Amino acid sequence: MGPLIPNDIISFEWSSIIxxxxxxxxxxxxxASGFSSSRKLAGVFYGYDFAVLKVFFTAAIVSLIGLLYMDYLGYVDMSRLYVHPTYLWGAIIGGAIMGIGFVAGGFCPGTSLSAVAIGKIDAMVNVVGIMVGVFIFSELYPLFEPIYNGYFQGNITLVDSLGVNPFWFVFLLTIVAIIMFFATDLIRKRVKKVFY
Structure with a gap:
């Protein structure tokens, strides 16, 4: 991440404080939104509450549309934005481990810290588990390194790998999101009838 405001306007230290x-x-x-509740977060996987999925998906799409408009208007050069390099095996295995931890603990790393701040014991256990996992990974890194750095794809984006126009991609992704929101409402209503 870079500074929030250019350094010639506000110093790096003040940018960090902001x-x-x-x-x-x-x-x-x-x-305040209830996202520090493990029940609300686990509800995505059990089918009774999709609020987290809808909020984060909406945030991603709004951000992407905003970036495209800013690029189109000349305020942002998207070609100069940092794209994290893709290591396919690390992403797949790491994603699977995080997904299992998310379902088992009911928290993602960010929401677990939010829940720790208000004193939730299950979140504290979750954060300790994250720290233990990070410690084990760092100590056994030479063993995990071939997997971690395996199948390097470069600094690619989904648009690059699909070879489509970014505007069409965002349009189609928005349509998919609307369909997904409708489908999740149907799932939630059906699950609610079964359990309530």
Whole structure:
């Protein structure tokens, strides 16, 4: 991540302080929205509550549309944005481990810290588990390195790998999101009838 505001306007130190303040507000909003509840987060996987999925999917699409418009208007050069390199095996295995941990613990790393801040014991156990996992990975890194760095794909995006126009991709992704929101409502209503 770069500075929030160019260094010639505000110093790097002040930019970091602003980032901390934004982080505090983000944590407050997570808690106020109920996202620090493991039941709400696990509800996505059990089919009775899709609020988390809808909020984060909506945020991703709005951000993507905003970036495309800013690029189109000349305020942002998307070709200069940092794209994290893709290591396919690390992404697949790491994603699977995180997904299992998400379902088992009921928290993702961000929401677990939000829940720790309000004193939830299950979140504290979850964060300790994350720390133990990070420690084991760092200590056994030479063993995991071939998997971690396996099948390097470069700094690619989904648009690059599919070879489609970014505007068409965003349009189709928005249509998929609307269909998904409708489908998740149907699933939630059906699950609600079974369990309630």
């Amino acid at each position: 980032a901390i303040i934004i982080g505090i507000f983000f944590g407050f909003i997570l808690e």
